[in-house]
Amino acid sequence: MRLKNFQRFDTMQLLKKIPVDLIDVSPWQGRLLDMSVEPQGDTSPAEAEALEQLMQSIEINGLMQPITVREIDGRYELVDGHRRLLAHLRLGLPEIPALVSHYTDKQAQALTVIANLQRKNLNTIERALAFEKILSNGLFADRKELSQAIGKDETYVNDLLNTLSMAPRVVEHLAKTNAVRDARLLRMIRRAAPLHKPEGEQRQWELYMLVVNQNMNRSQLADHLKKDKPKQPAQWNIKFRQRQVDITLKTGKLTPERIEKIQELLAKKLEDLLEELS
Known part of the structure; x- marks a missing residue:
């Protein structure tokens, strides 16, 4: 279409x-x-x-x-x-x-x-609101038909419409400034800070402003989120036998350097443990 x-x-x-x-x-x-x-x-x-x-x-x-x-x-x-x-x-x-x-x-x-959507200089929120209104008026059957009509993939339409469900401060700032025009970048912010989680709204706002202030692209935000990801607690299992103790430790990918470091740490901890038990 x-x-x-x-x-x-x-x-x-x-x-x-x-x-x-x-x-x-x-x-x-x-x-x-x-x-x-x-x-x-x-x-x-x-x-x-x-x-x-x-x-x-x-x-x-x-x-x-x-x-x-x-x-x-x-x-x-x-x-x-x-x-x-x-x-x-x-x-x-x-x-x-x-x-x-x-x-x-x-x-x-x-x-x-379609002609006016393609020509008119709408910001992210204005375009999302236009899409929402078009769909609510029944001009297109669904998001897929709308995406085909404007020559975009359905993911683009979904991402744009989903910006309307972001934290109110984010939506208001976007409407006034159009500071982030990449709908997929906004999707990354939503996924990293979903509103249903505790402090989700504040976290989403902070991430959004970080992207705005540092002019981040998707790759830069992905790197930041990777570094900012909380460390998972070590996963280990102990099996007690009659004359021995079996310890299984999940370490992630092992490199020669990582193996050497683990051996040193385990040897020291085991020496301390045996000394306390003696």
């Missing part, structure tokens, strides 16, 4: 110039991503600059890529091309080149959402 797959599906698209006042925004565009095609609509500085550049290009070269619409009851619903339509509205141009498609409701809704 990627964009190119939709375009391949509809081979009956008709290219024509359409009056801009006959084009309506897709209801899914406003509902899911809170965007507007009104000429006076607010935009961020980056979006405003990009829009200004597009307007200059249209004035000089015309529109290089037509928008995509579908005809409904004598009017047209915008499927793809929000910024191009907005540029024409700002320039006061009466018509815009458009491909008139024959998408079904679901195809049009999906294409509108």
Whole structure:
């Protein structure tokens, strides 16, 4: 369900110039991503600059890529091309080149959402919330179908959605700063400090801030977690016989140096033990 797959599906698209006042925004565009095609609509500085550049290009070269619409009851619903339509509205141009498609409701809704998700500069939490809202509205059957539609693997979608269940302070900081953009790195933090464990929320926050402050990648965090892992108590077993004691000690991987050290330590401990028993 990627964009190119939709375009391949509809081979009956008709290219024509359409009056801009006959084009309506897709209801899914406003509902899911809170965007507007009104000429006076607010935009961020980056979006405003990009829009200004597009307007200059249209004035000089015309529109290089037509928008995509579908005809409904004598009017047209915008499927793809929000910024191009907005540029024409700002320039006061009466018509815009458009491909008139024959998408079904679901195809049009999906294409509108996917196009905006791919283009809009969403941070990690905003994207996760958008995915959550898309799924709750039933546009896609499940996470697998959503992942196929946006051209990502299902693990990516799961990781992104799971960021919403992290410690509240982590989610709030991510929403404000977008300090960690790697969803798999956030997954490592969640697994190392699950919230159901004692002090899990505090531990998760500390790990998150460590990653932020030291600009860690996955490999660096893995090294830190390995060093920070608490040492496991020695595992040993004793069997008492009539004239001897058998001691089994689990040592882990043995190297020549490790064997020599164990022999020295055991010899000393056994000498002390025999001396006390004598």
